Amino acid sequence: MLKSLKLGIDTGGTYTDAVILDAQQQVLATCKSLTTHHDLSIGIGEALTGLPDNLIPHLEFIALSTTLTTNSIVEERGAPVCLLLSGYNEQQIIQSGLRNIIADDALFLISGGHDATGKEREPVDMLAAKQAILSQQEKASAFAISSIFGIRNPSHEIQLRSLVQKLTSKPVACGHELTTSLGAPQRALTAALNARMVPYIQHLIEAVQKILVSNKIKAPLMIVKGDGSLINTQTALQQPVSTVLSGPAASVVGASALSGLKNAIVADMGGTTTDVAIIINGRPELCSEGAKVGDWHPMVEAVKVYSLGLGGDSEVQFNTKEGLGIGPRRVLPMCLLGMQYPWVIDRLEQQLTEFPNARNNRFVTQLESNEVLLKQLSSNELSAWKQLEEGPIELEAAVNENRQLARSLAKLQRLGLAIYSGFTPTDAAHVLEISNHWCKTTASLAAKIWARQFRQLYGIGNWKSGDTITPCKQIYELVISKICNTIVEAGLHKSDKFNEAKIQKLAHLITNLILEDKDNDNSNPLFKLDFAQEYSVVAVGAPSASYYPEVTSRLGIPLHLPKFGDVANAIGAVMGSVVQRSNIVISQPSFGIFSLYHKSEPRQFSNLDDAIKCAQTLATTEALELAKNAGTDSAEVVLSYTENQVNHETDGEIFFDGIITATALGRPNCDNLNF
Numbered sequence: 001m002l003k004s005l006k007l008g009i010d011t012g013g014t015y016t017d018a019v020i021l022d023a024q025q026q027v028l029a030t031c032k033s034l035t036t037h038h039d040l041s042i043g044i045g046e047a048l049t050g051l052p053d054n055l056i057p058h059l060e061f062i063a064l065s066t067t068l069t070t071n072s073i074v075e076e077r078g079a080p081v082c083l084l085l086s087g088y089n090e091q092q093i094i095q096s097g098l099r100n101i102i103a104d105d106a107l108f109l110i111s112g113g114h115d116a117t118g119k120e121r122e123p124v125d126m127l128a129a130k131q132a133i134l135s136q137q138e139k140a141s142a143f144a145i146s147s148i149f150g151i152r153n154p155s156h157e158i159q160l161r162s163l164v165q166k167l168t169s170k171p172v173a174c175g176h177e178l179t180t181s182l183g184a185p186q187r188a189l190t191a192a193l194n195a196r197m198v199p200y201i202q203h204l205i206e207a208v209q210k211i212l213v214s215n216k217i218k219a220p221l222m223i224v225k226g227d228g229s230l231i232n233t234q235t236a237l238q239q240p241v242s243t244v245l246s247g248p249a250a251s252v253v254g255a256s257a258l259s260g261l262k263n264a265i266v267a268d269m270g271g272t273t274t275d276v277a278i279i280i281n282g283r284p285e286l287c288s289e290g291a292k293v294g295d296w297h298p299m300v301e302a303v304k305v306y307s308l309g310l311g312g313d314s315e316v317q318f319n320t321k322e323g324l325g326i327g328p329r330r331v332l333p334m335c336l337l338g339m340q341y342p343w344v345i346d347r348l349e350q351q352l353t354e355f356p357n358a359r360n361n362r363f364v365t366q367l368e369s370n371e372v373l374l375k376q377l378s379s380n381e382l383s384a385w386k387q388l389e390e391g392p393i394e395l396e397a398a399v400n401e402n403r404q405l406a407r408s409l410a411k412l413q414r415l416g417l418a419i420y421s422g423f424t425p426t427d428a429a430h431v432l433e434i435s436n437h438w439c440k441t442t443a444s445l446a447a448k449i450w451a452r453q454f455r456q457l458y459g460i461g462n463w464k465s466g467d468t469i470t471p472c473k474q475i476y477e478l479v480i481s482k483i484c485n486t487i488v489e490a491g492l493h494k495s496d497k498f499n500e501a502k503i504q505k506l507a508h509l510i511t512n513l514i515l516e517d518k519d520n521d522n523s524n525p526l527f528k529l530d531f532a533q534e535y536s537v538v539a540v541g542a543p544s545a546s547y548y549p550e551v552t553s554r555l556g557i558p559l560h561l562p563k564f565g566d567v568a569n570a571i572g573a574v575m576g577s578v579v580q581r582s583n584i585v586i587s588q589p590s591f592g593i594f595s596l597y598h599k600s601e602p603r604q605f606s607n608l609d610d611a612i613k614c615a616q617t618l619a620t621t622e623a624l625e626l627a628k629n630a631g632t633d634s635a636e637v638v639l640s641y642t643e644n645q646v647n648h649e650t651d652g653e654i655f656f657d658g659i660i661t662a663t664a665l666g667r668p669n670c671d672n673l674n675f
Contacts, residue, residue: 003060004022004023004058005022005028005055005058005059006021006060006061006063007051007061007574008020008021008062008063008065008567008569008572008573008574009044009062009064009065009208010065010247010250010567010570010573011035011040011064011065011067012067012068012071012569013035013067013068013270013271013311013313014034014270014311014312014542015032015034015035015542016032016033016034016035016040016043017030017031017032017047017567017570018030018044019564019570019571019574020052025257025575028055029051029052030051030567030570031048031049031050032047032566032567033046033047033050034046034336037366037367037368037419038366039369040207040208041210044207048211048215056215056217059217059219060219061220061222061574062208062212062219062574063222063224063230063573064204064205064221064222064223065223065247065249065250066201066204066224066247067248068200068201068204069197069200069243069244069246071330079141079142079196079199079200080141080372080373081102081106081141081142081143081144081195081196082106082108082133082140082143083098083102083106083108083144083146083192084129084132084133084143084144084146085110085145085147086113086147086148086156087111087112087113087114087121087122087148087149088109088113088148088184088188089109090109092185092188093107096186096189098189101192101193106139108129108132110124110128110129110132111123111124112124113150113156114147114149114152114155114156115149115152116152116587116589117587117589118149118595118597118602119153120153120155120156121149124159129160130163133163134167137168137170139376140170140372141199141370141372141373142170142171142199143164143170143171143172143173143195144191144192144194144195145160145164145172145173145175145191146175146184146188146191150174150187151176151179151187151585154174154177154599155600155601157174158174161174171237171238172195173191173194173195174191175190177239178191178194180583180585197244198240199370201223201243203369205221205236205237208221209233220232221233222578222668223243224243224249224572224573224576225242225243225246225579226244226245226246226248226249226301226303227301228249228250228252228253229578229579229580230576230578230579230630231578231630231631232629232631235629235631244302245275245302245305245307247268247569248268248275249284249302249303250568250572251266251268251568251569252268252303252305252572253573253575254540254567254568254570254571254572254575255538255562255565256572257571257572257575258540258563258564258565259536259562261536261560262280262281262282263279263281264537264538264560265279265490265491265536265538266278266279266537266538266540267487267537267538267540267541267544267551268540268544268569269312269540269542269543269547270311270312270542271426271543272311272313272328272330273307273308273311274308274486275305275307276306276487276490277303277304277305277306277490278490278535284303284304285303286301286302286303287303287304301581304493306486306489306493308327309328310326310479310482310486311543312424312426312429313330313331313332313424313426314329314331314424314425315330315331315420315422315424316424316428316450316475317329318454318457318460323458324454324461324474324478326475326478326479326482330419331420331422331424332363332422333421333426333427333438333443334348334361334421334422334442334443334445334446335426335427335430335438335439335440335443336438336439337363337365337392337421338442339439339442342439345442345445347363348361348442348445348446351449352445352448352449356452356453356456357453357457358457359396359399360453361423361449361450361453362395363392363395363421364388364393364398364409364418364420364421365388365391365419365421366385366388366389366417366418367419368416368417369417370415373416373417377411377412378408380404380407380408381411381412383408384408384409384412385412385418387405388409388412388418392421393405395409423446423449423450425475425543426443427442427443427447428447428471428476429472429476429543430443431447431468431469431472432472432476434546444468447471448468451471452465461474476547480547480550480551480554481511481515483551484511484515484551484554484555485507485508487537487551487555487557488510488511488555489503489507492507513529514529514555515554530556533557533558535558536559537551537552537555537557537559537560538560538562538565539551539552539559539560539561539565540566540569541566541568544561544565545561548561549561577632577666577667577668578631578635578665578667579627580623580630580635580664581661581662581663581664582618582619582622582623582626582662583660583661584598584615584660584661586608586611586612586658586659587656587658588608592606593605594606594607594608595611596618612641612660616639619660619661622662623637623662624637627664627666631668632666632667632668633666634667635665635666636665636666637663638663638665639662639663640660640661641658641659641660641661642661643656643657644656644657644658
């Protein structure tokens with residue numbers, strides 16, 4: 001009898017996956033469709049259409065995971081936001097790297113902030129804040145706010161948020177609601193990234209809801225967080241940064257369940273990223289200090305994933321350091337473009353008759369649809385956007401026939417509204433006949449054009465004219481090397497004995513030693529570099545079968561390619577629980593005085609035990625409230641306490657600070673979830 005069926009949906013950079021599981025977590029049906037970025041509901045609708053009609057009426061629960069937020073960070077894309085920083089200085093801005101993602105005219109340093117004890121350092125300048133907000137209200141998709149020592153006293157952030165809400169209807173992200181980290185630059189970065197992600201999550205949720213309504217599906221909808229737990233849509237919209245690594249986290253959960261292994265190295269390769277995580281005793285490691293995604297480090301708790309900007313759709317491009325480089329920019333693979341638009345083949349054949357230039361293999365298609373950005377386009381740029389609705393435009397033809405159109409297309413690409421096509425590892429895999437799901441003819445033509453570009457424009461490669469196999473093998477080898485390096489790096493991180501810079505250098509050295517030893521077929525090596533055989537690589541994701549047999553062979557690690565591994569994200573999405581945490585800090589700013597920091601002005605206690613008891617009560621209440629808001633009425637709370645103290649020769653043990661954490665965990669309440 002069909003009952004208690006669950007639907008998992010994963011929206012990635014290339015594919016949207018849908019899977020139905022029964023009450024015993026057995027897979028009943030799966031379907032993959034291409035992600036349609038300009039209108040996500042199309043791809044989601046096609047994925048659901050591919051599932052058996054007789055199962056749909058029995059759905060009782062739906063969970064969604066996505067790599068869209070992860071990809072936006074890796075590719076350094078995002079919606080335009082306004083950032084208000086109270087009490088910050090320019091050095092902190094430089095340290096955070098915020099100017100790389102926030103326009104200069106959208107970043108405002110405003111007087112204000114508190115000290116480490118929560119005492120106001122300077123009143124917040126509300127007049128300057130008002131002027132800043134009004135100047136950006138039409139340009140920004142969302143606002144981000146962070147104040148110095150805002151986690152000790154968030155009153156300035158709250159004042160600024162109230163002002164934004166009074167003057168605009170735009171979403172607002174506050175640093176104190178996203179992380180308890182004292183690191184001001186990273187807290188500001190986390191708030192900014194959160195605000196940049198709001199449109200991505202908003203569009204995704206709206207797309208799913210649209211499809212559910214059209215299919216008369218009334219089952220509740222939840223979203224996977226970066227730690228693998230679930231939240232409802234309202235919470236996700238308030239804190240979209242928590243969905244960073246949502247897709248990889250769901251993949252880890254799904255891969256673990258599909259493989260049945262207690263100890264494993266989970267490797268998920270998608271269109272944009274390769275994500276590696278380690279499972280120990282059936283559980284993935286969590287990084288409480290914050291996730292590292294690409295070159296960024298937002299302070300949100302997530303599964304400890306090592307995310308590399310390398311996927312099947314990563315652009316193979318000229319790199320000034322390495323010569324031949326891959327990623328992190330995602331492009332539309334030529335073999336996919338040719339499958340969707342066969343007329344491209346004629347244009348590629350024509351390009352082969354002409355002198356090579358950097359625009360070869362470049363066609364422009366629509367990608368995102370951001371209303372705020374579209375309103376800011378010039379008439380020429382808007383006209384170019386409208387033309388893209390009719391299909392791809394060849395960039396070379398635009399340059400030759402209409403320079404203004406070419407400039408407008410380039411602007412759309414920089415804004416993330418359009419995407420270029422280009423030569424990718426997926427194209428190389430089609431040429432080598434490792435993959436065959438799209439158009440090999442287009443891939444072969446694109447390979448000839450790309451190889452000629454590199455030889456004649458950049459002086460790279462000594463491949464014979466017309467040879468596609470040799471350069472594609474070189475690309476394949478580079479992908480293998482980069483994946484091996486990421487797995488080695490993940491292993492070094494687990495040792496927790498090296499800093500980031502040392503790990504990267506050591507991983508590169510070790511990987512080269514391993515691969516050189518394999519290449520030289522050294523039967524009598526002086527030393528060996530081996531992984532523990534207790535850990536198998538569980539490889540999931542659409543391109544995994546193309547690369548991981550070779551990766552694991554060279555590293556000497558057992559390989560597990562589980563059935564349904566290509567939809568592991570969607571499977572893992574429906575296996576999570578609701579988990580919410582409340583952290584409260586207690587410090588001793590002066591001897592005998594204990595300050596408790598929670599939401600508003602710090603509370604003072606003369607006895608540490610009293611402060612701890614109060615913190616436990618507050619944290620428990622808040623965790624339960626967060627869990628209920630996130631989608632469960634049956635949460636249980638676990639309390640933990642860590643403290644920082646030293647043993648002084650004269651004064652004995654001296655308390656510095658401590659953190660009380662209440663963790664509320666429960667199953668989704670399917671009766672009371674609204675969407």
